[in-house]
Amino acid sequence: MNRLVAFALIIVVAFAVMGATTPGLLNNTKLGLDLKGGVEILYEASPLTEGGEVTKESLVQTALSLEKRANQSGVAEPDVTTEGKNRIRVKIAIETGKTEKEREEAITKIRDLMQKPAELQFRSASECTDGTYCKVEFNGSDFKAGAAKVQSDELGRPVVAIEVKDKDQLAEVSQRLIGQVLAIYLNDEAISTPVVQAALTQGTATITGQETRAEAQNLADIINLGALPLKLTDKYTQSVGATLGKKSLNDTLFAGVLASVLILVFMILLYRLPGAVAAICLIIFVWLLLAVFWMMNATLTLPGIAAFVLGIGIAVDSNIIQAERIKDELRSGKTVASSLRAGAKNSFRTIIDAHITTIIAAGVLYFMGQGIVKSFAIVLIASIVANILTNVFLPRYLLQLLIKSGRFNKPGYYGVKESEIHAL
Numbered sequence: 001m002n003r004l005v006a007f008a009l010i011i012v013v014a015f016a017v018m019g020a021t022t023p024g025l026l027n028n029t030k031l032g033l034d035l036k037g038g039v040e041i042l043y044e045a046s047p048l049t050e051g052g053e054v055t056k057e058s059l060v061q062t063a064l065s066l067e068k069r070a071n072q073s074g075v076a077e078p079d080v081t082t083e084g085k086n087r088i089r090v091k092i093a094i095e096t097g098k099t100e101k102e103r104e105e106a107i108t109k110i111r112d113l114m115q116k117p118a119e120l121q122f123r124s125a126s127e128c129t130d131g132t133y134c135k136v137e138f139n140g141s142d143f144k145a146g147a148a149k150v151q152s153d154e155l156g157r158p159v160v161a162i163e164v165k166d167k168d169q170l171a172e173v174s175q176r177l178i179g180q181v182l183a184i185y186l187n188d189e190a191i192s193t194p195v196v197q198a199a200l201t202q203g204t205a206t207i208t209g210q211e212t213r214a215e216a217q218n219l220a221d222i223i224n225l226g227a228l229p230l231k232l233t234d235k236y237t238q239s240v241g242a243t244l245g246k247k248s249l250n251d252t253l254f255a256g257v258l259a260s261v262l263i264l265v266f267m268i269l270l271y272r273l274p275g276a277v278a279a280i281c282l283i284i285f286v287w288l289l290l291a292v293f294w295m296m297n298a299t300l301t302l303p304g305i306a307a308f309v310l311g312i313g314i315a316v317d318s319n320i321i322q323a324e325r326i327k328d329e330l331r332s333g334k335t336v337a338s339s340l341r342a343g344a345k346n347s348f349r350t351i352i353d354a355h356i357t358t359i360i361a362a363g364v365l366y367f368m369g370q371g372i373v374k375s376f377a378i379v380l381i382a383s384i385v386a387n388i389l390t391n392v393f394l395p396r397y398l399l400q401l402l403i404k405s406g407r408f409n410k411p412g413y414y415g416v417k418e419s420e421i422h423a424l
Helices: 002-028 056-072 100-115 167-176 213-226 242-271 273-296 302-331 336-368 372-404
Strands: 038-047 076-083 087-093 120-124 135-139 149-152 158-163 183-186 189-192 204-207 230-240
Touching: 002 273, 002 372, 038 056, 056 076, 056 087, 056 213, 056 230, 135 167, 149 213, 158 213, 167 204, 183 213, 189 213, 242 273, 242 302, 273 302, 273 372, 302 336, 302 372, 336 372
Parallel strands: none
Antiparallel strands: 038 087, 038 230, 076 087, 120 135, 120 183, 149 158, 158 204, 183 189
């Protein structure tokens, strides 16, 4: 009796927690471009100056610049990835609550902003009558690409070392501005205001004043970013409207719910008690996966939902394998308790082996793939981990509670007829 109470208590508490938290999890789940609507742009990078080169480092830094710009424009969760040797793909979901006209205006603004080269300037207040730093002493193209690096001074404090292309220009400017501020601007925003301490005649300089190494690295990245002579050409643009995104989400959710209901009915009819327990565990599995999404702060896309559904299929397989092994043991003449132990033991290795191979495949997709492929792989890996917890160990524990209560020891409860049982 105590075991039945424990079983009922576990179910009641689990469903109470799921009922209380599921609406919040659904509302806080971030939707990607294909579900919310927005814009996807594929850029091709090329040198801005003759003789320039598009390197892997410059491509990554340019992608970082695009991501920062998208964040500054107030859009939701930009996804910026590099592809091949000279391409960058940008996916930006537009926040809901906007009219179609407002969304189109936002998309146009984003496209214009993305394609504009990063504008890095070193400015002084020389000859400025309004007290601002109005005179441009250096542009981003005056610095060697990738030359800004974080180093440490004699006291171990972080400094940023930079190198210019024309050392005579640096010598002239530094001599003229000794004791004055040479402010660093990126896209008209002041990033740092270092003071020139001495004349610099070797074409190199160090910028001090950063309190942490992370702050110094950020400044170095900005300088390297501004020094990149890359031009972006729009090769492909796809605009997804809010209506289309909402329809995709609704159709996907309807198909998923319908398939899940049919699966639960199938499990209960074919496997009886183990099927009912499996149905409970599958519901807990879906909730747990939503909770993992929320904790990961992940963005849900159509490929992610596909992986989600695939995870449900794998979870169903886990329960079917275990239930079939229990039925095989019952048919051999063993008791229900012995059949559960033997069936769980014999099915465990098969289930785990299948999960491990799936995780390996998903891991390869994650490290080798880009964009939506990575999204699919992450969701699949998360679903496998959640599945092991909720559809391998949990069903076994719940069935043990029911069997040890002494009220569910008839083979018919497990989908086995008396005529199918063979004596040992």
